Each structure stands twice: as C-alpha cells, then as structure tokens.
Amino acid sequence: MLVEIRELKLNLGSHAVLRNVNLTLEKGQVYGLLGPNGAGKSTTISVVTGLRAPTAGSVSVLGLDPATDPIQLHRRIGVLAEQAGFYDWMSASDYLRWVAGLYRITLSKAEIASQLERVGLEGRSPASIATYSRGMRQRLGLARALINQPELLILDEPTNGLDPRGRREIHDVLLDLSANHGVGILLCTHLLDDVDRLCTRIGIIAQGQTILEGAIADLLSDQNAAVRYRLRVEPGETPDRLPADVTLRARAGDWWHVEVSSHIDPASAWRKLLDAGVRIDEIHREGGGLEDLYMAVTEAKEAA
Amino acid sequence: MNPIALIARKESGELLMSGRGLAWLLALSVIMSVLSLLLVSNTELSLLDNAQVVYMVMGTVTALGALLAVVLGSDTVAGERERGSLMPLMLAPVTPSQIVFGKMGGQVAGWAVMYLLSLPYVWAVGSSGQNLAQAVVYLALFGTPVVLGFGFLGIGLSARLRSVRSALLTSLITLMLLASPLLLGPSLRQSTIGKFFDAVNPFSAAVNTFDSVVIDSQPLAMQFTRLAVTLVWLALTTAFAIRSVRKMEI
Amino acid sequence: MKTTFVRLLLSLSLLGVGNAWAADSLNISLVPDQANSPSPQMGDWLKFHSVVSNPGTQASHGIVAWISLVQVDPGHEQPVDLEDWSAHKAVTQAVLQPGQQVKVEWPMRLIQAGAYRVVISAVDRETGHVMTSPFVDFQVRRKPVVESGRILPVAFGIPALLLGVVGWRRYRGRAG
Numbered sequence: 001m002l003v004e005i006r007e008l009k010l011n012l013g014s015h016a017v018l019r020n021v022n023l024t025l026e027k028g029q030v031y032g033l034l035g036p037n038g039a040g041k042s043t044t045i046s047v048v049t050g051l052r053a054p055t056a057g058s059v060s061v062l063g064l065d066p067a068t069d070p071i072q073l074h075r076r077i078g079v080l081a082e083q084a085g086f087y088d089w090m091s092a093s094d095y096l097r098w099v100a101g102l103y104r105i106t107l108s109k110a111e112i113a114s115q116l117e118r119v120g121l122e123g124r125s126p127a128s129i130a131t132y133s134r135g136m137r138q139r140l141g142l143a144r145a146l147i148n149q150p151e152l153l154i155l156d157e158p159t160n161g162l163d164p165r166g167r168r169e170i171h172d173v174l175l176d177l178s179a180n181h182g183v184g185i186l187l188c189t190h191l192l193d194d195v196d197r198l199c200t201r202i203g204i205i206a207q208g209q210t211i212l213e214g215a216i217a218d219l220l221s222d223q224n225a226a227v228r229y230r231l232r233v234e235p236g237e238t239p240d241r242l243p244a245d246v247t248l249r250a251r252a253g254d255w256w257h258v259e260v261s262s263h264i265d266p267a268s269a270w271r272k273l274l275d276a277g278v279r280i281d282e283i284h285r286e287g288g289g290l291e292d293l294y295m296a297v298t299e300a301k302e303a304a
Numbered sequence: 305m306n307p308i309a310l311i312a313r314k315e316s317g318e319l320l321m322s323g324r325g326l327a328w329l330l331a332l333s334v335i336m337s338v339l340s341l342l343l344v345s346n347t348e349l350s351l352l353d354n355a356q357v358v359y360m361v362m363g364t365v366t367a368l369g370a371l372l373a374v375v376l377g378s379d380t381v382a383g384e385r386e387r388g389s390l391m392p393l394m395l396a397p398v399t400p401s402q403i404v405f406g407k408m409g410g411q412v413a414g415w416a417v418m419y420l421l422s423l424p425y426v427w428a429v430g431s432s433g434q435n436l437a438q439a440v441v442y443l444a445l446f447g448t449p450v451v452l453g454f455g456f457l458g459i460g461l462s463a464r465l466r467s468v469r470s471a472l473l474t475s476l477i478t479l480m481l482l483a484s485p486l487l488l489g490p491s492l493r494q495s496t497i498g499k500f501f502d503a504v505n506p507f508s509a510a511v512n513t514f515d516s517v518v519i520d521s522q523p524l525a526m527q528f529t530r531l532a533v534t535l536v537w538l539a540l541t542t543a544f545a546i547r548s549v550r551k552m553e554i
Numbered sequence: 555m556k557t558t559f560v561r562l563l564l565s566l567s568l569l570g571v572g573n574a575w576a577a578d579s580l581n582i583s584l585v586p587d588q589a590n591s592p593s594p595q596m597g598d599w600l601k602f603h604s605v606v607s608n609p610g611t612q613a614s615h616g617i618v619a620w621i622s623l624v625q626v627d628p629g630h631e632q633p634v635d636l637e638d639w640s641a642h643k644a645v646t647q648a649v650l651q652p653g654q655q656v657k658v659e660w661p662m663r664l665i666q667a668g669a670y671r672v673v674i675s676a677v678d679r680e681t682g683h684v685m686t687s688p689f690v691d692f693q694v695r696r697k698p699v700v701e702s703g704r705i706l707p708v709a710f711g712i713p714a715l716l717l718g719v720v721g722w723r724r725y726r727g728r729a730g
Binding site: 320321323326327329330333334336337338340341343355421424425427428429519520 | 638704705706707708709710711712713716717719720723
C-alpha cells in the first residue's frame with residue numbers, strides 16, 4: 001500500500017478542517033481526489049506530504065509517517081502543487097539541475113534534455129523561465145516532480161493551462177508512469193475528463209469528510225449512474241425507435257440529448273439505433289457517469 | 305554540493321543575475337557615485353575633512369548595506385511564498401534549518417558584493433591615506449555583523465509575517481529606529497536615555513567606531529565594547545531567523 | 555603740592571615693587587624638534603619641546619601649562635581648535651621647586667594648510683598673569699586630499715559596469 005489514510009482529522013485552531021478522511025492507494029494506481037472548493041483536498045495533500053501534522057487518525061505514505069519522517073518521504077515522492085512557482089531568472093535546465101542538487105542527484109546535460117523532452121519542453125532549455133507561458137510552467141512543474149524518479153506522484157491540477165493536445169500528452173506520460181513503472185499517482189483535479197481517462201480509483205471529499213471512495217467502475221455501477229451523449233441525426237428522424245436503455249433527455253433540432261445506462265456498453269445502444277434505421281451523423285459524449293455521480297453525492301452531502 | 309550551499313548559491317545568483325537584484329545594486333552604486341561626485345568639486349578640504357569624508361563613506365556603505373539586506377531578507381521567505389516557489393523547496397528533502405542557513409548564506413554573499421563594490425569608493429576618497437587601510441578593515445569588521453544582522457532580522461520577519469510588505473515595513477522601521485540617534489544629533493544623544501541607546505545600538509557602535517578609528521586614530525583595543533554590541537546583535541538576529549523559519553507553516 | 559608729588563613718587567615706586575613681585579615665576583622655552591620637516595605638509599607630524607623651569611627662590615604651586623595654536627594667514631587670523639591636531643594639550647605640575655624644571659613634548663598632526671604660530675602658556679597660584687613661551691612659527695603646505703583623478707573613474711565606472719551586466723543579461727535572455 002503506497003498511501004493509507006484512516007479517519008484523518010485536522011483542526012486549524014478551533015476550526016475542524018478535516019473531520020474523517022479515508023484514502024488508500026496501491027502501487028501503479030491512479031487515484032482521483034475530488035471535491036468542491038474548500039472541501040479539504042489541498043489540506044489532505046499537505047498532510048500526505050508532511051507539511052501539516054494530523055490532529056488524529058493514521059497516515060502512512062510509502063510506509064513512513066509524514067509528520068515524523070518528512071525528509072525521508074520527500075526523497076521518494078514528487079509533488080506538483082497547484083501554484084507551481086519557479087525562479088524566473090533561471091533557465092529551465094539550470095532550474096532542474098538546481099532542484100536535482102537538492103535531492104543530491106547530478107544530472108548530465110543529456111539527462112536534463114530528456115526530462116524536458118518527456119514533458120514537451122524540448123528546445124526550451126536556454127530560455128529563462130520568465131518567458132514561459134502558463135502551460136509551459138505546468139510542464140516544467142511536472143518535470144520537477146519527476147526529477148527524483150518518485151515512487152508516488154502527487155499532482156494538484158496538473159493539466160491547468162494546457163491545451164487539449166498538451167493535456168493528452170501529459171495524460172500519456174502519467175499513464176506510462178503508472179502502468180509501466182509502477183508509480184502511484186494521487187491526482188487532485190476538477191476536470192472529470194482527466195479523472196475519467198486516468199483514474200482507476202476516486203475519493204470524493206466534502207466538508208472535510210470522505211463521502212465516497214472506491215474503484216470508478218464499482219461506484220458507477222453501485223450508483224446506477226447513466227452516461228449522457230449528444231447525437232446529431234439526419235433531419236426528419238424521430239426518437240420513437242430508441243432502445244430501452246437509452247433515454248431522451250432533450251431535443252434541439254437535429255440534436256438529441258440522450259442518457260445511456262451505465263450497465264450497458266454504449267456501442268450496443270448505437271448498433272440498436274442503426275439497426276432500427278435511425279441515421280446518426282455524430283455522437284458526442286457529454287459526461288454524465290462520473291459527473292452525475294459527483295453532483296449527486298456532493299449535493300446530497302450539502303443537503304444533509 | 306550540499307543543500308545549504310545550493311540555496312545560498314541560488315540566493316546570491318538572484319541578486320547578481322536577476323533584474324531586480326541588479327537594479328538594487330545599480331541604485332546603491334548611483335547613490336555612492338553621487339556622494340563621491342559631490343566631494344570631487346571641493347578641493348579646499350582640509351585633512352580633517354578628508355578623514356570625515358572617509359568616515360561618511362563608511363557610514364553610508366553600512367547604511368546602504370543594511371537597507372539592501374533588509375530588502376532582500378524581507379523577500380526571502382514571504383516573497384517565495386507569494387511567488388509559489390516556497391512549497392517546492394519545502395517539499396524537497398531539505399530541512400528548515402538548511403533552508404534558513406542557505407538563505408543566510410545568500411545574505412552573506414549580498415553583503416560581500418556590496419562591500420566589494422564600495423571599496424573603490426573608499427579608496428577614491430581616501431587618497432590622503434589617513435587610516436585608509438583601517439577604514440577598509442573596520443568597514444568589514446563592524447559593517448559585517450551590523451548588515452548581516454539586519455538581513456537575518458528581515459529573514460525572520462519574512463517567515464513570521466507571511467507578507468513581503470509587512471516584513472519590509474517592520475524591518476525598515478527597525479532600521480530607522482536604530483539609525484535615528486545618528487540623525488538626532490550629538491546634543492540629544494547626551495541625555496541618559498540617549499547615551500544608553502547609543503551604547504546598545506549596533507548601528508551607533510559601528511558608526512562611532514568608524515569615527516574613533518578613522519578620525520581619531522584610536523586602536524582596536526578601545527573598540528572591543530562596541531564590537532561586542534555588534535556581535536550580540538548578530539547573534540540575536542541569527543537566533544530569531546533560525547527559530548522563525550523552523551516554526552513557519554506553508 | 556609737594557605732599558602730592560611725594561605721594562605720587564611713593565606710589566610709583568610701590569608699583570615698581572609690585573611689578574617686581576609680579577615678575578614671572580616660571581621660565582618657559584619652546585623649540586621645534588630637530589627631526590621636524592623643514593617644509594611640512596598636511597598630514598605630517600611635528601613635535602615641539604618645552605622646558606618649564608622655576609628660576610625663583612620660592613616654590614611654584616598648581617602649575618598648568620598648555621599649548622595654543624593660531625592661524626596667522628593675512629585675512630584668516632583665527633585661533634585653531636586643537637581637537638584633531640593634538641591629543642596632548644596640557645600638563646600639570648603640583649609643585650615646582652626653585653631650580654627644578656619639567657620637560658614637555660608637544661606632538662601635533664598638521665590638519666590644515668596655512669601659516670601658524672604656536673605658543674606655550676602657563677599659570678601658577680602665585681603669579682597673577684599668564685606666562686608664555688616665545689612663539690614658534692611654521693608653514694603647512696596644502697596637499698590635495700580629494701583627487702578627481704580617482705573619484706571620477708570610480709563614480710562613473712562602477713554604475714557603468716553594473717549597467718553592462720544588466721545589458722549582457724538581457725542580451726542573453728533574448729538570445730535564449
């Protein structure tokens with residue numbers, strides 16, 4: 001078990017910021033930590049990384065107690081915080097070399113170039129970081145988090161500021177790390193598309209408590225959550241031939257907004273429609289599934 | 305290279321290689337140049353006034369060094385926090401003690417640069433040779449603990465107050481307070497309170513020593529009490545900085 | 555009238571006796587040291603030697619002898635504050651027996667250019683006026699103390715050097 005958190009509580013002054021957080025992450029897993037703003041995600045991350053000591057509960061990260069062994073822990077983890085600050089007067093290569101030095105790692109020019117290429121910053125090393133865009137800074141932050149070849153990667157909004165291609169590139173890097181190098185990844189993000197593509201497990205925190213945790217497929221199945229799609233059909237088509245597992249939510253001209261039950265494979269639903277003679281020109285997924293699960297769970301918590 | 309040296313090198317690099325740091329050094333050198341150019345027009349100065357000129361330059365270097373140290377020190381923790389670069393540093397395998405010692409190393413480098421930049425000015429105005437060698441030595445001996453003390457005070461305040469503006473304001477007020485006896489003039493410093501303040505004030509200790517050595521040609525043995533005042537100041541501010549950084553939260 | 559004239563003569567003789575009683579009880583000499591530069595300039599050290607002696611038959615008590623300096627440049631005559639010229643400004647002697655003498659050295663650093671006159675003055679409890687040594691005059695040459703040849707290159711050179719570093723950094727940043 002890379003990360004195991006049981007009944008974590010944290011008070012800041014008299015204010016209970018974390019009331020009961022639970023989290024487990026295995027080697028090679030990508031865990032999505034979700035929750036509304038102010039739910040306690042960043043505070044949980046600060047406890048996991050040893051920046052804050054818990055008030056109660058048990059926290060084990062790579063077999064270490066972050067509160068008592070922070071330095072040992074920092075040698076083995078990589079962190080990309082939401083605000084990735086750098087020393088703007090340095091170049092990317094000088095900065096990475098300096099960071100590596102803090103880990104007592106000496107990197108050659110070729111190794112630094114390889115690190116930068118991995119995150120899509122090839123050819124950018126001589127320029128000072130001050131000239132970098134937000135997306136480039138995000139990539140550099142990821143390179144910094146990977147500098148010590150960590151066993152556990154903690155990422156807070158890692159695709160912030162990236163265009164769709166950039167996001168996909170980062171996803172590929174993360175998937176490669178988890179699948180082929182056994183790196184555990186704790187991903188803190190609001191982008192459910194990222195969670196959908198990357199994560200195998202999620203935990204949803206609200207008001208300082210874990211309200212839902214587990215494998216995504218199991219959670220979606222348990223919640224009977226449906227997945228939403230948008231179909232563009234040929235003019236004149238009518239929705240009377242929709243199969244039983246597909247529900248029409250709304251209709252605007254040639255666009256049909258439908259829901260497909262999470263129990264079935266959507267491809268089979270489209271096959272049924274096509275077999276029924278419906279002419280479909282475009283199919284777009286509109287979320288649902290995870291998004292609906294998230295909305296339902298957090299709204300229920302707020303109402304409670 | 306160990307983390308302390310790495311952080312110190314980064315801090316001093318920021319002074320010498322960043323636009324902000326170079327701008328500060330340029331501003332301070334312009335002040336020194338203006339002071340020197342004001343003197344060059346007066347060729348009727350007596351030998352006494354020349355010693356006073358050297359003394360004046362030494363006092364100015366110490367004051368400007370303290371000002372630079374306060375500006376750099378106030379930014380060193382709170383500024384990193386505001387720019388988002390403090391958290392990556394705290395998430396590296398580096399202890400708070402190593403962070404503070406590294407930043408102190410940066411202060412030492414900053415003063416070293418300031419001191420070296422000032423030597424040509426001291427040499428240029430000290431042409432008569434009255435105690436020029438002593439001026440160079442005593443500027444290092446007394447200027448160093450006073451300036452570094454202000455730098456370490458800035459570091460400590462920067463860690464505690466979590467805002468560059470607050471830390472800078474508090475540090476500057478402290479600097480003004482300690483420099484005030486010299487602005488008030490000798491008559492006010494003759495009162496009981498004035499004498500006491502003069503006796504425990506590290507800034508006064510340094511400047512009065514410069515007066516004694518450069519103008520009155522007194523030996524080192526007569527300056528030990530004042531040297532002790534500056535060293536106590538340095539020790540107290542060092543302890544304050546270390547304690548403040550160790551206790552700070554992200 | 556005759557009585558008045560006799561009284562006048564008596565008064566005058568008494569005055570003369572009083573003057574005899576008011577004669578200096580101390581002799582003070584002042585000579586420059588032989589090693590003094592014949593043409594000193596600002597910053598040089600001079601030394602003067604005095605001997606304060608009691609030529610009389612009575613002891614002198616509570617003697618204070620001090621050095622005085624005046625600038626005698628025409629149009630600039632003024633006393634000089636010896637604060638920075640000399641730390642040795644006076645000597646005291648509780649008793650000087652008849653025939654006894656005290657030798658004093660007066661070191662002095664030449665602070666300002668000009669023409670000067672130095673004199674040693676002394677008082678004791680018995681004598682009713684200040685006793686002085688002969689004057690010694692000396693001239694101090696001016697030495698240029700603030701050399702523009704040094705200051706100008708430094709005052710312009712240091713900021714120029716820093717501007718050069720700034721420019722080089724910007725160029726490197728753009729080139730990168």
